[in-house]
Amino acid sequence: MALSLCLLAVLRGLVLKLLLFRIAVFTTCVASHAHDVQPFFHDDESSELLQFKESFVIAHTASRYEAAYPKVLQWNSETRNCCSWDGVECDEHTGNVIGLDLSSSCLFGSINSNSTLFNLRHIRMLSLADNNFNHSQIPAAITQLSGLTYLNLSGSYFCGQVPFEISNLHMLTYLDLSHNYDPDTSEKFLQLKNPSLKTLVLNLTRLEVLYFSYINISSEVPHSFSNFTSLRWLLLEDCELRGAFPTKIFHLPNLQVLVVKHNENLSGHFPEFHERSTLLELGLGHTGFSGRLPSSIDKLDSLKILGITGCNFSGAIPHSLGKLAKITELRLGKNNFIDPIPSSFQNLTQLTFLNLYFNKITGSIPPWLGNLTKIEVLLLSENKLEGPIPQSVSKLMNLDELNLCLNNLSGFLEFDMFLNMKSLTSLQLGYNNLSLVFRKTNTNATMSKFNRLGLDFCNLTEFPNFLGYQNKLEWLDLAGNKIYGQIPKWVLNTSVDTLMGLNISSNFLTGFNQKSIVLPWVNLRLFDVSYNMLQGPLPIPPLSIQEFDVSNNKLNGEVSHLFCNMSSLYEFNLSKNNLSGMVPHCLGNSSTSLSVLSLENNSFHGVIPQICSNSGSASSLRLIDLSHNKFQGQLPRSWSYCMMLEGIVVSNNQLVDTFPSWLGSLPELKLLVLHHNGFYGVIEKPKMDVDQFAKLHVIDLSSNNFTGVFPSHYISSWNAMKSVESNGWEYMSAKWNDSWSNNSRLSNTDSYYKMTITSKGVDTIYQVILDVFAFVDLSNNKFEGEISDLFGKLKALRSLNLSNNMLTGCIPLSLGNLTYLESLDLSRNKLSGQIPQQLTQLGFVETFNVSHNNLVGLIPQGNQFNTFDASSFEGNRGLCGDQLFKKCATSSSSPSPFPTAEKDDGDSECLVKLVWGFVLAGYISGIVVGVALADIMINRRALSGWLRSYLTKMGKRN
The missing domain is CATH 3.80.10.10 (Ribonuclease Inhibitor)
Structure with missing residues (x-):
């Protein structure tokens, strides 16, 4: 779910950027299209564009956006009028190319300052986003396009230092160099050190949009941003920013989007807001921002997204936050908020996402929750909430994910309320004091279809029957219950094609309903049946398995050679069973993936x-x-x-x-x-x-x-x-x-x-x-x-x-x-001397x-x-x-x-060592006493007595 939301956010941002480009271009060329007049063109510019096209190959893997297509394929010498080409816009009066949108065009290859692109001196708007320029540096010749007002080079595998020449593009209002990084390893390809961020933007005072997320900036946020009165978007996510964030930036008169999340060394706090703000999105999550949320936060009455997850905010959540009637996403998780959830939250009827997890919030779950009818994700886990789960939760018919685990919730809970919520796919109720009650009548196939279900530590005594009708489960957690006896056959037929994680550890299960068992789930990655009373041979998982934990059972027999073929196996834990025989030597074939091998307490x-x-x-x-x-x-x-x-x-x-x-x-x-x-x-x-x-x-x-x-x-x-x-x-x-495990409560x-x-x-x-x-x-x-x-x-x-x-x-x-x-x-050694x-x-x-x-x-x-x-x-x-x-x-x-x-001789030896220290000191310093002490060492017993007597006399004198 989290991964899907992240991908959705990236795609949404890309669509929005492309839309902004087109709005800017079409605004410039509105007269041309209004009269449906084909502008004349310049043949030399057509030639420059054709040469630019020929310097790349078309590779569909070069673009990540789903709607990508190779715009330049339509460019050819037969149709010389470049103003009619896809992605090209011309001035209706001069015929010069003023806009070039090659975003998501599947271009692959290197680019440098010799590119004919930089001969198009009349260009005002340029987008090369979402291509693959093969780790080229941003060419310094970009400075030749001095009329640029819009420049988007995001997500195109540019590498190295951002060139100083960009600072000469004084007309820029939109600058996006973001997402030039490896999405798999998060390695950043671009860096901004010389020039620094402060130096680069010094002369770009017309900026309205600055999008530098995922660039290695490694500096403080310049105070000069406080003077950029035209600034509407400032996005500096995961840039290794440090120092204190200038609070005056919050008060910029036209600021709509401020995102500096995932900069752990960036500190700051909220200012008091004395005037209404234009802010639409505020993302400070996973930074060092701290303090309390000001009661004047209600002045941000245009705000739609507030994200401060993973900061150090504390105190009570202000009641005034409930006045932000337009807010759709409220992310306050992983802070130190206390006290109950404000009753004013019932007014946030536009909310689709509410995250309060991992705080110290007390009280009960408010029964006005039924007012939040648009909510899709509700995360209240890891707090100090108590009391029952209110029936009003069942009114949230758009709810997709509900996580209430790790609280002090209690009482008997009619589980059928969740089965009627057709949109609910992820439900986590574990680690509370709940006792679930299921209807006795048969459940049909019209119920909710879960993909993630956490009913761990819910006082279950048997496998719930409704699981037999679930065919889309990906994660199932029934750990820490009181389920006795054998695992029923019908459980093995549940979600055979989709199940990736199964945790039924810490129960009282005794085995499978057959002698040998090959686990049927073809995509299973996690299998945890530890801390039960399982007997019989080892169950055999599919080749997709990554975590296999059967520890603390009574399994017997030998380890099958089939485990040698499990090339994705990460954790293999067979400890504390009655297994015997020789461990297959071919198990070493899995060593490239195997991280934990635990075979302790067997035979x-x-x-x-x-x-x-x-x-x-x-x-x-x-x-x-x-x-x-x-x-x-x-x-x-x-x-x-x-x-x-x-x-x-x-x-x-x-x-x-x-x-x-x-x-x-x-x-x-x-x-x-x-x-x-x-x-x-x-x-x-x-x-x-x-x-x-x-x-x-x-x-x-x-x-x-x-x-x-x-x-x-x-x-x-x-x-x-x-x-x-x-x-x-x-x-x-x-x-x-691995991300799937970090987002799951199925295993440590x-x-x-x-x-x-x-x-x-x-x-x-x-x-x-x-x-x-x-x-x-x-x-x-x-x-x-x-x-x-x-x-x-x-x-x-x-x-x-x-x-x-x-x-x-x-x-x-x-x-x-x-x-x-x-x-x-x-x-029990032969130590001598005194205890120091x-x-x-x-x-x-x-x-x-x-x-x-x-x-x-x-x-x-x-x-x-x-x-x-x-x-x-x-x-x-x-x-x-x-x-x-x-x-x-x-x-x-x-x-x-x-x-x-x-x-005692041993004691005397310890004294000799002490005296040798005196001798060495005397030798080095030339003091005669050191040499005298060396002579006395000839007789150890005499030395011991003499030294003790000498030190006693010295003690009396002092």
Whole structure:
């Protein structure tokens, strides 16, 4: 529906522009046509036009407008009178060509300043819109057409910098360079930087229409526009505008259309309106405009379209808005409006489109809705509306789309009221507290024909019978209900030719009414039956399938080789079933489209299939989750070609391999979980000096057989863990960008990454991971050596688990820098020395464990440390403090920098490191004390006692 509306708007704009051209041309030539006199012509101009024609080829794909046709085919040398040619207009007195309308003429080819077009010096009106000039630059020779008053080069694949020469066309009243962009990728071909927008329009003070949408302008809106008193249309949609929008532009005396939507960095606010305005359309949607709507907005009494969706407006919707009696489209969605819908809206009887979704609007749905008899689209979803749906809705016989989902609406609802609304094709009622009631009598074929139907979370206990009469459904959502038992056969016969999306997840369905099932919907793209109790083999979808989610069921058997032929498959989620056998190796054939592969919690065995190839740049794979299966062998080396891969989870399998350092070059990898396998050996230092795993947020190597020292080079290259800056507090996920999914509530648009964090033997499942979170788990291996100080630079760490290894040395003081840390587990190692007082700075730590080491001294006091019990510190004979109910030998209330318990070699080693710091400082600065301290190091035990005594004396002096 949204796509159709967008296409309709584009076509409407194009038709309007062509109409304006013809009005301008016909006004100039009205006398000629009134007297039906054929004006004489200039033979040289006919020649110029014929040469211009010959420089192009006719290609029907060069124009996008449905009514396009090649006007120049009628031009020929036999009919030399160019004034009679299609698209050509001549002055009746001079015979000169003054107008050339070649819009939508299927022209394909390049154009430059040598074109004979620019020899037609008398032209006043020129339109080359909706052709394909093959990424040519707008020729600078355009300046030769100095008499131009109308210039339209829109939608014709012009490229590069807009030439400064256009600013010399002082007579221009209409200038349109819009829509020179790729409609599939939204890449803009034209840019306006040198000259800038401000410079280009400086001398174009006669402008009435300026249409620059979809040009890369990247600047502020010039304040000089406030002086363009003739300006009627100003359209700057999606131009990467920034800065504050000049409010004086709102007050231009002749302004009718102002559109600056889809410029996210453009800020502004509504002014107060003291006089009546000529504005007909106002489009500010998806910008940074904010503030309140002024009560004086009723002065815009000519307004027909108001679009401010996706801004930051707040407060109550003013009652005065209901005085805009001519308004047909009112788009206020995705703001922060509060309070009930104003009762004055009942006066907006011309409304065809009302969008209030995603606000904080309260109260009930007003029963005067029946007055809006012309309304076609009504979107009230994602608010705080409550109470019943009024019966007056059934009076809206022109209503095509109704969306009330995600509110607090309640009560029993007679669904038959919607079946009698013959125009209604899209109905969304999900995520409320409604209970739907259906008539008991049979329903016939004269009812409404839906193409989109959302009845999710509507307390249904069975499939509604009226669905059997629906043959045009494209989307059907019955998720989150209480539908029990088997899926009836008649459901499989519903809308066989049209259905694209089916979501019946989160019910109590047990299976299909037959042993093996091939899904009958020939155009099905989404199939979601997750979180049911389905038994039996995997259903087989059609080749068109894109999202296939049967997770959290009781399906059994093997994966059919037929899935290998599904080349459009985007998400393949079989997790948490009873599936077994080997995964077909041909599944890798779908890797160019496959983005999410989730097979976790089944009984798959054998070697993991090779996915991606050495042409991996074409691969879309973002997430691989094979955890909790019985996979054997090694990780496929072909994964190194999956250049978009963000998450790898292969935990709890039977893999035997070395550390996959070859994955370090993947530019997007954020999640690497190898937990509980047979990975083994020393992790070698990377062969290349470049950063490895630079975007990694989560690494879990726990419960394997890794040995040796963990290379510090890897820690220093984990750049993503060093920053706590957020991308708007997003969750890590595989993004789904296709437009049909974004406009649908049939599925989540993202596949969120999840993981399990283990601390003190307790597993914590994170269903989502914020983009600023970082987790490191190297526990249950045989890592040796000391804990690297570099861990202290990973400021985004939420959890650090190094437990159950063979680590020695001190706890680094730098860990005190990890101020966002929530869990720290260093237990069951061979750590020595004291617990650093700096760790008391960890204000968010809930889980702390240093048990079963060789730590000594007083346990730090204060902040979170006062909440930890004895289990966090047990197994350290040299520790003392309140948590262990063991007093330290010192009477000082403050922690001693050195333990008074029995001397320990490990503790002395920590002290030696501290002294070496003094020695180095002394060496560098030339101070004799540094050298003296170096001599004392000969005897460690003597050094320990001497240094403790020395520092104690210094403390007394101070």
